[in-house]
Amino acid sequence: MPSPPLAIHAEHITKIYRRFAHKRQFATLKSAILSGSLVRDLKPDETFRALDGVSFDVEAGRTYGIIGRNGSGKSTLLKCVAGIAKPTTGKITVNGRISALIELGAGFHPEISGRENVFINGIMLGLSKAEIERRFDEIVEFAELAPFIDAPVKTYSSGMYMRLGFAVAVHVDPDVLLVDEVLAVGDEGFAHKCLDKFAEFRRRGKTILLVTHSLGLVERFCDEALWLDKGKVKGVGDPKRVIDAYVTEIEEGEEAFLAAEDARARVRVDLGAGSSVPAPEGGEPNDGVTAGNVEAPADMFKAEAGRWGSGDIEIARVDLIGPDGTVGHVFHSGESMTIRLHLTARTPVKDFVFGIGLFNADGVCIYGTNTNIEEMSAQEISGDGQVDFVIEELALTEGTFKLDLAVHKLDGFPYDYHRQLYTFRVKSPVKDVGFFRPRHSWTFSPSVRLTQLRGPEGWRPHMKDDEPTA
Numbered sequence: 001m002p003s004p005p006l007a008i009h010a011e012h013i014t015k016i017y018r019r020f021a022h023k024r025q026f027a028t029l030k031s032a033i034l035s036g037s038l039v040r041d042l043k044p045d046e047t048f049r050a051l052d053g054v055s056f057d058v059e060a061g062r063t064y065g066i067i068g069r070n071g072s073g074k075s076t077l078l079k080c081v082a083g084i085a086k087p088t089t090g091k092i093t094v095n096g097r098i099s100a101l102i103e104l105g106a107g108f109h110p111e112i113s114g115r116e117n118v119f120i121n122g123i124m125l126g127l128s129k130a131e132i133e134r135r136f137d138e139i140v141e142f143a144e145l146a147p148f149i150d151a152p153v154k155t156y157s158s159g160m161y162m163r164l165g166f167a168v169a170v171h172v173d174p175d176v177l178l179v180d181e182v183l184a185v186g187d188e189g190f191a192h193k194c195l196d197k198f199a200e201f202r203r204r205g206k207t208i209l210l211v212t213h214s215l216g217l218v219e220r221f222c223d224e225a226l227w228l229d230k231g232k233v234k235g236v237g238d239p240k241r242v243i244d245a246y247v248t249e250i251e252e253g254e255e256a257f258l259a260a261e262d263a264r265a266r267v268r269v270d271l272g273a274g275s276s277v278p279a280p281e282g283g284e285p286n287d288g289v290t291a292g293n294v295e296a297p298a299d300m301f302k303a304e305a306g307r308w309g310s311g312d313i314e315i316a317r318v319d320l321i322g323p324d325g326t327v328g329h330v331f332h333s334g335e336s337m338t339i340r341l342h343l344t345a346r347t348p349v350k351d352f353v354f355g356i357g358l359f360n361a362d363g364v365c366i367y368g369t370n371t372n373i374e375e376m377s378a379q380e381i382s383g384d385g386q387v388d389f390v391i392e393e394l395a396l397t398e399g400t401f402k403l404d405l406a407v408h409k410l411d412g413f414p415y416d417y418h419r420q421l422y423t424f425r426v427k428s429p430v431k432d433v434g435f436f437r438p439r440h441s442w443t444f445s446p447s448v449r450l451t452q453l454r455g456p457e458g459w460r461p462h463m464k465d466d467e468p469t470a
C-alpha cells in the first residue's frame with residue numbers, strides 16, 4: 001500500500017543560537033572599540049542548541065501537536081517549519097501553502113487602519129488583492145472588528161490586534177496551518193471560534209501543526225504528538241501515550257522540587273532552634289531539647305513557616321502517602337492521601353490533642369480540625385507512636401497546598417507545632433477553579449444536549465474523530 005503523502009518532512013534539524021550573556025559593560029563606545037571588539041565577549045559556551053537533531057514527518061491532513069516545557073524549542077521548531085528561522089543544519093520540506101499563526105499581527109503597521117493592514121498582511125501571506133477583497137468582510141466579521149476597521153491599529157487593544165492577525169491568517173486558506181499557542185489570544189468566546197475554525201480545517205483535510213501547553217487540546221484534537229525536551233525529541237506517537245509520559249515526568253520534577261522545598265523549610269527551622277525562649281504562659285519551661293525554640297507568632301493567620309513547642313511530645317517526621325502507599329508530594333484530585341505523623345513522647349503524657357490545618361498557597365485556611373473538636377478524649381501517649389490522618393478523597397482543585405500539624409495540650413499549650421512546613425501539590429486534568437471541588441454531577445433535560453469530552457476520571461479516552469464542542 002503506498003504511504004500517504006507527507007505535508008511536512010523534517011530531517012535532523014539543529015538550530016544553534018548564540019547567547020550574548022555576561023557581556024562586559026563599557027563606559028563608552030570608544031573604550032569598547034579600544035578593548036578589541038564589541039562582540040568578542042561571547043564566551044565559548046554561549047552558543048547553545050535550541051534544536052538538536054529533530055526529525056519528524058506529518059502526513060497530509062493530520063493534526064500534529066508539539067508539547068514540552070518552556071524553552072524546549074517548540075516555537076523555534078515551528079518557526080523553522082514556517083521559514084521564519086533557518087535551521088543551522090538539517091532539512092525541512094513543506095508541501096503546500098503555509099499560513100503561520102505565530103507572531104500574530106507581527107507585520108501590522110500601527111499608524112494605518114485595520115482595513116489597510118488586512119490588505120498588506122494578506123498580500124504578505126500570499127493572497128492576491130482580488131482574493132483579499134473577496135474575503136475581506138469575512139475576515140472582519142471573524143475578527144469582530146467591523147466598528148473599528150477604519151481606525152489605526154495603534155488604537156486597538158492587544159486582544160483586538162491578535163484577533164485581526166488570526167482572522168487574516170486563517171482566511172489565507174492554507175494547506176498547512178502552523179499554530180503557536182494562539183488560543184491564549186482574546187477572550188473565551190474568541191478561543192471557541194478559533195477551535196471551530198481548526199475543526200473546519202481538519203474536516204477539509206488540511207494539515208495543522210500545533211504548539212501548545214494545553215495538553216487537553218492536544219489529546220482532544222491531535223492525531224499525533226511530539227514531545228520536545230531540551231531541543232530533542234523525547235517522545236512521538238499517540239497523543240495520550242506521549243502526554244502521559246510527559247505528565248509523569250513533570251510530576252517527578254515537581255516531586256523533587258517540593259521535597260527539596262520542604263527539606264529547606266525544615267533546615268531553616270532547625271537553624272532557628274539554637275536560642276532558648278520562655279515557655280508560653282501556663283506551660284512548663286522550655287528546655288530546648290527537641291522541638292524548635294521559635295516563639296509562636298502572635299497572628300496565626302499571617303504566620304510564616306516555623307516550628308515551636310516544649311518538645312514533650314515531638315512530631316519527629318511527617319509522611320504524605322498516596323493511594324499506592326508511596327510517600328510523595330504530588331497527588332491527584334479525587335484520590336486518597338494519608339498524613340502520617342511519627343511521634344516521640346519523652347515521658348508518658350495524658351493531656352494531648354492532635355491538630356491539622358490545610359492552607360492554600362496564599363496561606364488561606366481551607367480546613368482545620370483536631371482530635372478535641374472531633375470529640376476524642378486523650379488517654380495516654382508514651383514512647384514512639386504514629387498517627388494517620390486519612391483523607392479518603394482529595395476534594396481539591398489543582399494547586400499547591402500547605403499543612404499545619406500540631407500536638408498540643410487541651411488548653412492550646414504547644415508540645416510541637418509545625419507551621420506550614422509541608423507542601424504538596426494536587427494535580428487535576430479538570431481546570432475548574434477555587435480550592436474545593438464538591439463531589440458533583442450534572443444532569444440535563446433531553447432538550448439540552450452536550451457531549452462529554454472527558455472520561456469520569458477527567459482524562460477523556462482518545463477519540464480521533466470527535467470535533468470539539470463549545
Ligand SMILES: Nc1ncnc2c1ncn2[C@@H]1O[C@H](COP(=O)(O)OP(=O)(O)OP(=O)(O)O)[C@@H](O)[C@H]1O
Pocket residue numbers: 017018019050068069070071072073074075076077
Ligand atoms: N532569537 C533567539 N536568540 C537566542 N536564543 C533564542 C532565540 N529564540 C529562542 N531562543 C532560545 O531557544 C530556546 C528555545 O526557545 P523556544 O521559544 O523555541 O522554546 P519554547 O519551547 O517555545 O518555549 P515556551 O514554551 O516558553 O514558549 C530558549 O532557551 C530560548 O531562550
